[in-house]
Structures are given as structure tokens and as C-alpha cells.
Amino acid sequence: MTKFLNNSKVWVSGYIHSIESSDLSSFAVFGGLVIIGIIFQIANRNFLTPLNLANLMAQISAIGILSVGIVLVLLIGEIDLSVGAVSGATAAILAVLATTYRVPSLLAILIAILVGFLIGVSHGYFVAKIHVPSFIVTLAGLLVWQGVQLLVLGNTGTINLRDPLIISIANTLIPPWLGWLIAIVAVLVVIYSTFRGRRRREQAGLSLQPMSMVVSRLLLISLGILIGVGIMNIDRNRLAQGEPIQGVPSAVLIFIGFVVVFDIITRYTVFGRHIYTVGGNIEAARRASINVDSVRIWVFALCSAIAACGGIVFASRLIAVNYGSGGGDVLLNAIAAAVIGGTSLFGGRGSTWSALLGALIIGSINNGMDLLSFPSSVKYIVTGLVLLLAVILDSISREQRKRAGKA
Amino acid sequence: MEQPDKTPILQTLGISKKFGAVLALQDVDFEVYAGEVVGLVGDNGAGKSTLVKVISGVHEADSGEIFFEGRHVKITQPRDSTDLGIETVYQDLALCDNLDVVGNLFIGRESTNFSIPRLKGISWLDETAMEKRAISLLKELHVPIPSVRNVIASMSGGQRQSVAVARSVMWNSKVVLLDEPTAALGVEQTRQVVNLILKLKERNLGVVVISHNLEEIFGFTDRVIVLRLGRRTATFNTKTTRPEQVVAAITGVE
Numbered sequence: 185m186t187k188f189l190n191n192s193k194v195w196v197s198g199y200i201h202s203i204e205s206s207d208l209s210s211f212a213v214f215g216g217l218v219i220i221g222i223i224f225q226i227a228n229r230n231f232l233t234p235l236n237l238a239n240l241m242a243q244i245s246a247i248g249i250l251s252v253g254i255v256l257v258l259l260i261g262e263i264d265l266s267v268g269a270v271s272g273a274t275a276a277i278l279a280v281l282a283t284t285y286r287v288p289s290l291l292a293i294l295i296a297i298l299v300g301f302l303i304g305v306s307h308g309y310f311v312a313k314i315h316v317p318s319f320i321v322t323l324a325g326l327l328v329w330q331g332v333q334l335l336v337l338g339n340t341g342t343i344n345l346r347d348p349l350i351i352s353i354a355n356t357l358i359p360p361w362l363g364w365l366i367a368i369v370a371v372l373v374v375i376y377s378t379f380r381g382r383r384r385r386e387q388a389g390l391s392l393q394p395m396s397m398v399v400s401r402l403l404l405i406s407l408g409i410l411i412g413v414g415i416m417n418i419d420r421n422r423l424a425q426g427e428p429i430q431g432v433p434s435a436v437l438i439f440i441g442f443v444v445v446f447d448i449i450t451r452y453t454v455f456g457r458h459i460y461t462v463g464g465n466i467e468a469a470r471r472a473s474i475n476v477d478s479v480r481i482w483v484f485a486l487c488s489a490i491a492a493c494g495g496i497v498f499a500s501r502l503i504a505v506n507y508g509s510g511g512g513d514v515l516l517n518a519i520a521a522a523v524i525g526g527t528s529l530f531g532g533r534g535s536t537w538s539a540l541l542g543a544l545i546i547g548s549i550n551n552g553m554d555l556l557s558f559p560s561s562v563k564y565i566v567t568g569l570v571l572l573l574a575v576i577l578d579s580i581s582r583e584q585r586k587r588a589g590k591a
Numbered sequence: 592m593e594q595p596d597k598t599p600i601l602q603t604l605g606i607s608k609k610f611g612a613v614l615a616l617q618d619v620d621f622e623v624y625a626g627e628v629v630g631l632v633g634d635n636g637a638g639k640s641t642l643v644k645v646i647s648g649v650h651e652a653d654s655g656e657i658f659f660e661g662r663h664v665k666i667t668q669p670r671d672s673t674d675l676g677i678e679t680v681y682q683d684l685a686l687c688d689n690l691d692v693v694g695n696l697f698i699g700r701e702s703t704n705f706s707i708p709r710l711k712g713i714s715w716l717d718e719t720a721m722e723k724r725a726i727s728l729l730k731e732l733h734v735p736i737p738s739v740r741n742v743i744a745s746m747s748g749g750q751r752q753s754v755a756v757a758r759s760v761m762w763n764s765k766v767v768l769l770d771e772p773t774a775a776l777g778v779e780q781t782r783q784v785v786n787l788i789l790k791l792k793e794r795n796l797g798v799v800v801i802s803h804n805l806e807e808i809f810g811f812t813d814r815v816i817v818l819r820l821g822r823r824t825a826t827f828n829t830k831t832t833r834p835e836q837v838v839a840a841i842t843g844v845e
Contacts, residue, residue: 381719384719385719385722388719388720388722388723389723390719390722390723390726449713452715452716453712453713453714453715453716454701454703454706454712454713454714454716455712455713456716457694457701457716458712460687460689460690460694461687461690461694461698461699463689464687464688464689464690465685465686465687465688467683467685468685468686468687468698469687469698469699470669471647471649471669471679471681471685472669472685472698472699472700473668473669473670473673473699474698474699482712532687532688532689533689
């Protein structure tokens with residue numbers, strides 16, 4: 185019994201300590217999301233309905249995908265201001281290839297993503313090898329790729345997409361049975377890997393988290409996944425007639441897919457560890473013989489490739505690509521989402537789940553204010569203030585950590 | 592104590608290094624034997640850090656030669672140095688604030704499961720193995736760290752220094768260079784680090800310690816080498832020397 189208590193004490197105090205010194209922002213963000221949900225639900229009882237929530241999730245998915253790429257760049261302590269323009273330019277390339285040149289849609293999609301990747305390689309090259317600050321390189325990129333987008337679209341300006349594959353990317357609803365299947369598989373995978381990891385630690389003689397903590401955490405995650413899918417599987421057709429509208433929107437699945445895949449890469453692979461190392465102390469990484477140039481170039485390449493994917497989802501939702509694709513709020517919202525969700529601007533801290541959390545917050549604010557018929561002016565001001573709050577919290581955490589370090 | 596006829600584990604001959612118009616090192620011969628602790632002292636700008644950085648591969652010497660275990664070797668980048676078994680603990684510690692103790696101990700040398708030979712990047716991290724090794728090493732070295740999963744940012748100066756020094760013995764090292772390891776530490780923490788350094792000596796490593804603090808140096812070194820304005824000016828046997836003699840050599844008063 186004493187051993188259990190001692191173990192719990194060490195784990196809980198370690199956890200609390202880590203909260204005090206670095207996760208203040210994460211808790212605040214999640215709390216913020218809950219508060220937003222409550223406020224808007226009180227103001228307009230349509231907020232937390234399946235129809236609205238499903239729409240909300242679909243709306244934030246494309247920006248959320250871009251935000252995942254931004255998280256990677258922020259983790260190494262850099263910034264990418266070109267993601268909006270890259271998403272638009274690569275979508276334009278996709279549209280022209282698929283419609284004008286009748287390239288098979290799958291090939292066109294792959295080419296567009298490849299172009300995005302190569303764009304990112306060029307950014308990374310200038311940052312890592314020529315030592316130009318990423319702010320400048322990607323600002324130049326923003327202008328250049330925007331120009332390329334206009335060039336590619338030519339005089340017509342708008343290209344309507346007709347290919348069924350491309351259109352289906354963001355306009356399909358995952359049938360409920362499939363949604364449930366994916367959810368259940370996901371839950372099982374999480375449970376399995378948690379216990380497998382635990383067994384490995386046990387065999388190695390390492391300390392274990394108290395079972396109660398493990399179970400409650402697993403329960404929370406499983407319920408989250410199942411409830412999320414469940415809400416979106418409820419029939420949300422408000423009309424008296426017609427087919428039931430149910431199922432997870434495909435764009436949402438793609439978004440979550442990106443979040444999960446890159447979370448796995450950043451937290452469980454050597455490359456991912458190197459990203460955090462470079463972001464934490466690039467000189468230490470260099471002295472440990474990590475190829476920091478390679479890490480930086482890969483990160484920029486991935487960010488732009490991911491931006492291309494986001495651009496494709498945007499195009500699919502609109503069923504068209506035009507001069508404005510990737511423009512407007514796209515860049516700012518993508519960066520704001522990553523930062524609001526908890527990824528530090530200073531590098532080395534954060535995860536791809538920030539993209540999800542931040543996109544949800546920005547999306548909820550926008551959606552909620554739309555339901556209340558607030559003008560754009562208010563939306564802008566509120567979103568800006570929330571972003572400022574998030575960065576302030578990040579700064580405070582940083583100061584706390586520094587002070588704790590000097591103890 | 593080393594015998595005069597034994598080969599030094601690490602030796603430099605005639606190392607020179609220039610930064611622009613500044614001659615940081617001029618024709619420096621240096622040697623350290625296995626199982627001894629050598630103090631490298633000198634005033635500011637004497638070239639101590641530069642010499643260490645040349646040996647650790649951060650800077651490349653303009654001229655001169657380096658010998659390791661009697662063999663001539665070429666050190667042009669950090670990897671050359673660590674491949675030989677030379678580990679360096681820099682003055683700024685080269686730790687990542689955002690990683691925990693385990694993460695810092697394994698920077699650049701992460702243990703993996705399922706690695707694909709040419710694509711080391713996408714190998715799976717083996718956290719369990721790394722944590723196990725970290726715990727056993729710190730225990731061996733009597734380094735008191737409450738939890739290896741604590742983030743470095745939240746640890747005291749002495750603990751951070753201990754982690755940095757512990758890291759230098761994880762990798763079959765034969766020589767460890769420490770640049771001002773106790774500079775920012777209090778009395779108790781200094782004692783901790785000095786004990787750690789003596790443990791390195793026990794393991795028959797060649798240890799080089801740069802320090803400003805002569806009193807301290809006399810407490811745990813076997814020999815003291817003095818650099819002045821980029822040149823080696825004196826060598827002392829700690830047991831048979833008085834501190835004033837060393838001070839005189841450092842400041843150049845004869």
C-alpha cells in the first residue's frame with residue numbers, strides 16, 4: 185500500500201510540477217474551449233447541436249491541416265508565412281492539371297503535393313544553408329507563390345473542379361458503420377499500445393503509473409473518440425423529408441488523420457526527437473552530431489507538402505480554385521490555431537494536437553458569432569484577443585520555467 | 592600518477608588556431624594520460640576553451656597534429672571526436688531545456704526499436720531502454736536525480752551540470768573534457784560535481800578540467816597545465832607545487 189502511495193506521489197507530483205512549469209497553457213486552452221462552448225450554447229441553443237458541430241468540424245478541417253504543418257515549423261523555432269499561398273498555388277496546379285490537361289486525378293493530386301514538398305525544400309535550403317531568417321524566406325515565398333498561383337490560373341481566374349475523386353475528398357460523409365469501426369479500432373489501438381508499453385516498462389523494472397491514472401486516462405480518450413463519432417453519426421437532417429444526413433465528414437477524418445500521423449512521427453521517431461532537440465537548443469543538437477540542416481529542410485518541406493494537402497481539401501470543399509484560394513484569413517488562422525492550441529512560438533514545445541485544439545477554438549468563436557449574427561469586425565477583434573492571450577500564457581509559462589530552472 | 596614513458600591517451604603537437612587577426616592558440620603541445628585529471632588553467636583569453644573546442648571538433652586547427660592512443664588522427668567535426676571516444680562538457684552545457692533527463696542523455700544517440708538501416712530518421716524510439724540505462728548510470732555515478740522524467744528546465748544548476756557530466760560517460764568514452772564545470776555552482780553542488788569527476792578518474796578515463804578556481808583545481812587534479820596568450824607556458828605537478836607558483840605562471844610574473 186505504501187509503495188502504491190509512494191508511486192502515486194512521485195507520479196502526481198511530477199505531473200503537477202510539469203503542469204506548473206510548462207503545461208499551464210494546455211490546461212488553459214482546454215478550459216477556454218469548454219468555456220466558449222458553454223457561453224455560446226447559452227447564447228444560442230443551436231450551438232451544441234449535431235448539425236452545427238458537424239458543420240463546425242468540417243469548416244475547420246482545411247485550416248487545421250495547414251496548422252499541423254505550422255506546428256512542425258514552430259517546433260524547430262521557425263515560422264512559415266507562405267502556407268496560405270502554397271496551398272492556393274498547389275491547388276491551382278491540381279485544378280489546371282485535372283481539368284485543362286486531363287491528367288488522371290490521383291496523379292494530379294500526387295504532383296500537387298510533390299510540388300508543395302519541393303517548394304518547402306527551397307524554403308528550407310535558404311534558411312539552413314544560406315542562413316536567411318525563415319520570416320524573410322517565407323515572406324518572399326508568400327509573394328512568389330501567390331504570383332505563381334495567379335499565373336497558373338491565367339485569365340479565367342476560376343477553375344471549376346469536375347473530377348469525382350477530387351470532389352469526394354471533402355464532400356463525402358463516412359457511413360456510420362465505417363465511422364464506428366474506425367472509432368472502435370482507434371480505441372483498441374490506444375488501449376493495446378498503452379498496456380504493451382506498460383508491460384515493457386514493467387519488464388525493464390521501471391516505475392509504473394498508478395493503474396487508476398492509466399484507466400481514467402484511457403476512459404477519457406475512449407469516451408472522447410466514441411462520443412465524437414457518435415455525435416456526427418446522428419441524423420442531422422433538419423428537414424421533414426429527404427435522406428438522413430449522418431456520418432463523419434471526410435475532411436474531418438483527413439484532418440484528424442494528419443494530426444495523428446504527425447503526432448506519432450514527432451513523439452515516437454528519431455526524426456521527431458531531433459525536431460524537438462533542434463527547437464530546444466540547436467547548438468546542442470549540432471554538437472551531438474545531429475544533421476540540423478537536414479532536419480530543418482525536411483520540416484519546411486513537410487510543412488509545404490501538408491499545406492498542399494490543405495489546399496486540395498479547400499479546393500474540394502469549394503469545388504473550385506480561384507485567385508482568392510489560400511488568401512485572406514487562411515495564413516493567420518493557421519498560425520493562430522497552432523499557437524492558441526499550445527505550441528510555443530519560441531520552439532521546442534507543443535504537439536500536433538495544438539492544431540486540433542486551436543482550430544476548434546477559432547472555429548467555435550467564428551461559428552458561435554455567426555449564429556449570433558455578429559459582424560466580421562467583432563469576430564476579428566475577439567480572435568485577435570484570444571491569440572494574444574494564448575501568446576501571453578506561453579510567455580508566462582516560459583518565465584516560470586526559467587525561474588524554476590534557476591532554483 | 593602517470594609514468595613518463597607511458598603513452599598519453601590524448602596528445603596534441605603544435606596546435607595553432609587563428610580567428611581573423613587573433614592568434615587564439617600558438618603551437619600548443621598538450622597531453623593527458625588515462626586515469627589522470629589534468630587542470631587546464633590560464634587567464635581570460637589564454638586559449639583554454641579554444642583548445643578544448645579544437646579537440647572536440649567544434650573548431651578545426653589551422654596547423655598541428657592530434658594523437659589518440661598513440662595514433663595520428665584527424666578531427667574536423669564533432670563526430671570525429673566522439674567517434675574516438677572523446678566527450679566534451681561545454682561551459683553552456685549543451686542541454687535542451689525542453690527535454691527530460693533521459694532525452695538529454697541520449698541527444699543524437701537515441702536508442703531505437705525497428706530501425707531501417709538507411710533510414711535512421713523514421714526509427715522508433717526505445718524509451719524504455721533509454722530510461723533504464725539512464726537510471727542505472729546515474730545510480731552508478733551517485734547522481735541524485737528525483738526522476739529521470741523531469742524536464743531539465745526545472746532542475747537546479749548542480750543537477751544540470753551533473754546530467755551534462757554523466758552524459759559524457761555514457762558512450763564508452765576514454766577522454767572527457769570539462770569547460771568550467773563548477774563556475775556557476777554553490778559549495779555543495781561543486782562537491783557533487785568534483786566527486787563525479789573523481790569517479791571518471793576511477794574508471795581510468797583521461798580527464799581535462801578547465802577552471803578559474805585554483806583552490807578547487809588543487810583539490811582534485813594530478814597535473815596543471817598553464818596557457819598564457821595562446822601558448823603553453825608551464826606544467827606543474829599538483830602534489831609538489833604551491834598555488835602561488837601557478838598564479839605567477841598564469842599572470843606571467845617570473
